[in-house]
Amino acid sequence: MNGCCRQLIGRWVTLLGVACIGAAGAGKSASAQSAAVPAPTRIEFWHIFPDAPRQGWIRERAAAFHRLRPDVLVRPVAYANYPQAFQALATAARTGKAPALVQISEAGTQLAVDSMLFRPLPRAAAAKLGDYLPAVLNYYRVGGQLYGLPFNTSSPVLYANNSLLKKAGLGGRPLPDTLELLTQTCGALKRGGSAGPCMTFPVDAWYFEQWSAQQGALWVDGSNGRQSRATRTFLMGEAVARPLRWLSAMQRAGYYVNTGKIEDNAGATQLFLKGRVAFLMTSSSRIGQVLAGSRQRGFAVQVGRMPVPQGSPRQGMVVGGSSLWIPREITPRSAAAAQDFALYLTGTANLVSWHRLSGYDPLRQSSVNLLRRQGWLQPGQAHTVAVDQFRSTRASPATAGALFGSFYEVRAVLHAAIERVLAGAEVAASLQAAQTRADQIIRAYNARF
Secondary structure (H helix, E strand, O other): OOHHHHHHHHHHHHHHOOOOOOOOOOOOOHHHOOOOOOOOEEEEEEEOOOOHHHHHHHHHHHHHHHHHOOOEEEEEEEOOOHHHHHHHHHHHHHOOOOOOEEEEEHHHHHHHHHHOOEEOOOHHHHHHHOOEOHHHHHHOEEOOEEOOEEEEEEOEEEEEEHHHHHHOOOOOOOOOOEHHHHHHHHHHHHHOOOOOOOEEOOEOHHHHHHHHHHOOOOOEHHHHHOOOOOOOEOOOOHHHHHHHHHHHHHHHOOOEOOOOOEOOHHHHHHHHHOOOOOEEEEEHHHHHHHHHHHHHHOOOEEEEEOOEOOOOOOOOOOOEEEEEEEEOOOOHHHHHHHHHHHHHHOOHHHHHHHHHHHOOOOOEHHHHHHHHHOOOOOOOOHHHHHHHHHHOOOOOHHHHOOOOOOHHHHHHHHHHHHHHHHOOOOHHHHHHHHHHHHHHHHHHHHOOO
């Protein structure tokens, strides 16, 4: 590894804070064998699904791939979240122990490219992705090269507890699809005798990034970092301020409850499944969990589009999720094995199975077609809402998604601003301080290149 690369890895960590085996059979001497069987290529796949259902699915796919390809043995390793996996990867690469395949979130794309730790996908591999959603591929294409192979993509959706709605006399109505209608519905729930808060969703910048895109607003300059390196954010813009003012009002009215943890999708989901709130806004990747959990607890769930500020043009969703990356300095044999496994994992049938388990988007048109042949994705179904919402996205610089190397840190700055507002601080002042700090972070990052 060259000195420049080592320096970049060290900066990466700072930014985030973050032998061959013979195949002889027992009882047979080596001299009795006509030919030695080569040991399989062993590769590690680092992912961020520690929960039993999704971790089990990945282990099953690794085992199935080994049956198809006995020459490759995949060992999945689960991490708690993207930043943890990111930091572990930087440390491993610095010591020459990088995995062969790693899952990196969409927000880490520019940082991963800048680190020079990863190799882009060869054109021959990219050519096998012809039926992928173009918007998803374009997100991970930097400088004309596709680096990450998209694996899991989701968007925010609204979950509703139909039992609580019916109890308040609100059953059978369309779900609110604007923030203002959601506030009105929460008021009607309270008047209908509903006790406690009305809704929850995590303190997470991701939702505000989606609201900005839906309103046609950029997150950073440089055409969202797609035409030139981003130099500043637009956190003070009305596209961010408006939903934050709404959230503040929901908090004051007693309609919104926060779990008290950043990016706490799991905690928010549990509040909903325990019947503490009528509405949950979280990732479509939790559809499988929510539907199974609600059945166990005896209530029905309805899923609707992400509510947006009234009058928003609804330009669509930004890619959210992750892709699969291959480190640059592993052996060619390991890289080829990792690429083959990644293509297998994201093949038509596996994306169908993955979608049915989790709710993540099926990504390939062939996967959508197969799901429909299986009787899936019928109008009005929970999974259909999320798939249709994502596919209604209109291509624009706003919906292309932001691309800049200090994305994780800027998200942390906005998280702190949201928490200040929920504690009673004024929205405009909180966002002004957040934008000032975020812009400083971006300038400091850019100064290193």
